[in-house]
Amino acid sequence: MPPLSFGAIVPRTYRDLAVLHAECEAKRPRIDARLADFRRVGRMPDERLFEERFHNHKAAFIVRAREQFFPDGNGVLAEILNSFTSAKGAREWLVREVDGLGLKEASHFLRNTGRGEDLAILDRHILRNLIHHAVIRSMPHTLTARRYLEIEARMERFSRDVEISMAMLDLVFWSRETGEIFK
Numbered sequence: 001m002p003p004l005s006f007g008a009i010v011p012r013t014y015r016d017l018a019v020l021h022a023e024c025e026a027k028r029p030r031i032d033a034r035l036a037d038f039r040r041v042g043r044m045p046d047e048r049l050f051e052e053r054f055h056n057h058k059a060a061f062i063v064r065a066r067e068q069f070f071p072d073g074n075g076v077l078a079e080i081l082n083s084f085t086s087a088k089g090a091r092e093w094l095v096r097e098v099d100g101l102g103l104k105e106a107s108h109f110l111r112n113t114g115r116g117e118d119l120a121i122l123d124r125h126i127l128r129n130l131i132h133h134a135v136i137r138s139m140p141h142t143l144t145a146r147r148y149l150e151i152e153a154r155m156e157r158f159s160r161d162v163e164i165s166m167a168m169l170d171l172v173f174w175s176r177e178t179g180e181i182f183k
Contacts, residue, residue, distance in 0.1 A: 013134045017162055020133065024164055024172055031171045035117065042078075042114025053109035068098070087116040103148045117167035120152035125177035126170060130155060 024031075084090040087110055094106040101109075104123060110116025120126065122143065130136045130151070135158045140147050159166045174180070 014158065015132065015134045020162065024168055027172055027175060031168055034171065035167055038112050039114035041112065053105065053112065081115055087119050090115060091119060103145060111167065117165065120155045120166060121170055122148055122151055126173050129173035129176060
């Protein structure tokens with residue numbers, strides 16, 4: 001993604017954009033490589049997709065998810081996810097169909113399997129950075145589905161306004177908070 005052009009109209013309320021663009025450029029090679037890794041995972045067999053996010057959950061959740069996505073021992077997860085025309089549609093389906101999976105976790109899973117680079121993964125690290133750049137005013141006390149989608153829409157607009165992809169913003173913001181790029 002090229003640096004912000006001088007002719008672009010950017011709301012004056014956003015802060016520290018020059019720093020953000022410089023940081024994106026400095027981290028671009030590592031971030032691009034990580035996003036390519038995610039896309040590679042997305043082309044792997046269902047067993048590998050299943051391992052990407054479901055491995056951290058309780059045993060009962062794993063058993064239910066395995067039964068749901070591996071009927072008769074045959075994986076169907078990739079086929080189902082690939083049938084959606086948008087990442088948001090796939091996310092809605094995951095949240096509705098998979099017990100214990102919320103918007104953040106579904107977004108993370110889809111991004112990490114190469115299917116959700118345009119989704120927001122709204123954890124506290126991302127929210128703090130959205131506050132820093134004046135995209136949102138304050139940390140939400142709770143993150144209901146409605147509030148999650150509202151903040152995601154603001155982040156999407158910010159992404160378009162500053163000409164930095166959602167996935168790039170996510171990984172840059174994450175790395176600022178944790179010192180890592182890989183999540």
